[in-house]
Amino acid sequence: MPQAASAPDPYPAPRPATRERTGPRHDPEDTTGMTATPEPAPAPGPGPESGAGSPAPAPCPPESVRRVACVGAGVIGGGWVAHFLARGYDVTAWDPAPDAEEKLRRLVDAAWPALRQLGLHPSASPDRLTVLPTLEEAVADAEFVQESAPEKLELKRSLLARIDAAAPGGAVIASSTSGYPMTDMQGEAADPGRLLVGHPFNPPYLIPLVEVVGGELTRPGAVEWASRFYEAAGKSVITMDKELPGFIANRLQEALWREALHMVANGEATVQEIDDSITEGPGLRWAFMGPCLTFALAGGEGGMAHMLDHFGPSLKSPWTRLEAPELDASLRDAMVEGCDAAAAGRSAAQLVAERDQGVIDVLRATGRLPRSADGERP
Ligand SMILES: NC(=O)C1=CN([C@@H]2O[C@H](COP(=O)(O)OP(=O)(O)OC[C@H]3O[C@@H](n4cnc5c(N)ncnc54)[C@H](O)[C@@H]3O)[C@@H](O)[C@H]2O)C=CC1
Numbered sequence: 277m278p279q280a281a282s283a284p285d286p287y288p289a290p291r292p293a294t295r296e297r298t299g300p301r302h303d304p305e306d307t308t309g310m311t312a313t314p315e316p317a318p319a320p321g322p323g324p325e326s327g328a329g330s331p332a333p334a335p336c337p338p339e340s341v342r343r344v345a346c347v348g349a350g351v352i353g354g355g356w357v358a359h360f361l362a363r364g365y366d367v368t369a370w371d372p373a374p375d376a377e378e379k380l381r382r383l384v385d386a387a388w389p390a391l392r393q394l395g396l397h398p399s400a401s402p403d404r405l406t407v408l409p410t411l412e413e414a415v416a417d418a419e420f421v422q423e424s425a426p427e428k429l430e431l432k433r434s435l436l437a438r439i440d441a442a443a444p445g446g447a448v449i450a451s452s453t454s455g456y457p458m459t460d461m462q463g464e465a466a467d468p469g470r471l472l473v474g475h476p477f478n479p480p481y482l483i484p485l486v487e488v489v490g491g492e493l494t495r496p497g498a499v500e501w502a503s504r505f506y507e508a509a510g511k512s513v514i515t516m517d518k519e520l521p522g523f524i525a526n527r528l529q530e531a532l533w534r535e536a537l538h539m540v541a542n543g544e545a546t547v548q549e550i551d552d553s554i555t556e557g558p559g560l561r562w563a564f565m566g567p568c569l570t571f572a573l574a575g576g577e578g579g580m581a582h583m584l585d586h587f588g589p590s591l592k593s594p595w596t597r598l599e600a601p602e603l604d605a606s607l608r609d610a611m612v613e614g615c616d617a618a619a620a621g622r623s624a625a626q627l628v629a630e631r632d633q634g635v636i637d638v639l640r641a642t643g644r645l646p647r648s649a650d651g652e653r654p
């Protein structure tokens with residue numbers, strides 16, 4: 277990742293990124309991962325110059341963060357709020373929708389039973405959430421900001437510049453974007469060096485993965501800082517050193533999704549068949565073993581080498597159509613009707629509860645639940 281022009285880097289020296297599946301590391305003595313209250317951040321000292329030429333304070337250590345701001349509080353912003361609250365952070369939020377606070381608190385309440393099963397931080401409470409009337413108030417004291425506004429490039433560009441103008445100089449600012457490279461979003465900010473992507477998975481309070489990647493103007497230390505922060509906040513982090521639209525997981529998901537849409541558009545498979553083909557098939561393996569290693573086993577004792585020699589030539593057969601199908605009204609209706617049929621009368625709230633319990637069951641079955649405060653698995 278190229279470093280920002282000549283701006284010095286006020287962030288800690290990089291250390292190798294790790295995959296973290298346990299609780300927060302607020303307290304080094306904490307063997308459970310859930311017992312410590314986040315330490316107050318040290319007052320930011322004078323720092324090196326920011327991209328704009330004004331002094332940029334150094335951020336607090338990522339493990340010391342206690343105040344997080346969430347901008348945009350829909351499906352994903354709300355999910356982030358629930359996650360950070362469950363981890364004992366103080367969370368401020370802003371969303372311009374008139375009913376945003378009511379919806380957000382409803383989302384947090386609906387998520388809380390699942391979060392309790394995962395094991396709450398001793399300081400965790402929905403009461404640590406403050407919804408503020410302006411963006412500027414929401415980010416004013418933040419040590420980290422997570423932006424989760426609608427996926428519109430121009431909106432993100434100006435919103436990130438606004439957040440950058442209002443947030444304390446040491447705060448790192450992450451976007452939840454599903455696919456835009458940060459290079460395309462950071463240009464209007466006065467200090468683009470602290471802007472990066474932190475791409476979550478729905479719901480962010482249950483799915484561990486966050487993909488972290490900076491843009492051309494992002495300071496490498498900010499990427500390293502964010503990776504450490506997410507790990508301390510209990511996430512499993514993949515830190516990418518190259519920008520790639522859609523990052524890693526969405527490129528994979530979109531390939532599958534594109535084929536699903538082709539099959540529905542051509543009347544080749546129903547929505548139900550497509551979903552069953554994954555949940556009753558490869559999806560069971562993918563929860564604990566990725567597609568590459570899974571396919572290596574398809575080669576028997578010959579492993580991936582035999583698998584490629586055996587099945588490789590078939591990759592040239594027209595299995596993949598590459599181009600996305602036209603998302604016209606009839607395909608849209610077929611997908612919507614198929615999903616309604618698959619839901620079989622279950623409401624969105626019922627499906628969310630089912631999904632949350634399913635993810636917890638998978639995490640439990642594969643030994644990936646964080647430890648609770650008493651050190652026992654919940
Ligand atoms: N829905 C998903 O499964 C995932 C979405 N994402 C990303 O998360 C971001 C948010 O997506 P969702 O939560 O799904 O959308 P959403 O539509 O559920 O929520 C967006 C929220 O942003 C608010 N908003 C509108 N204008 C705004 C502005 N100018 N500033 C701040 N907030 C504003 C809306 O009132 C709404 O509450 C997008 O960038 C999306 O690509 C990432 C991973 C998964």
Ligand SMILES: C[N+](C)(C)CC(=O)CC(=O)[O-]
Pocket residue numbers: 453454476477478526529
């Ligand atoms: C549908 N989506 C592209 C917004 C999904 C994601 O970005 C990640 C997820 O939760 O699967």
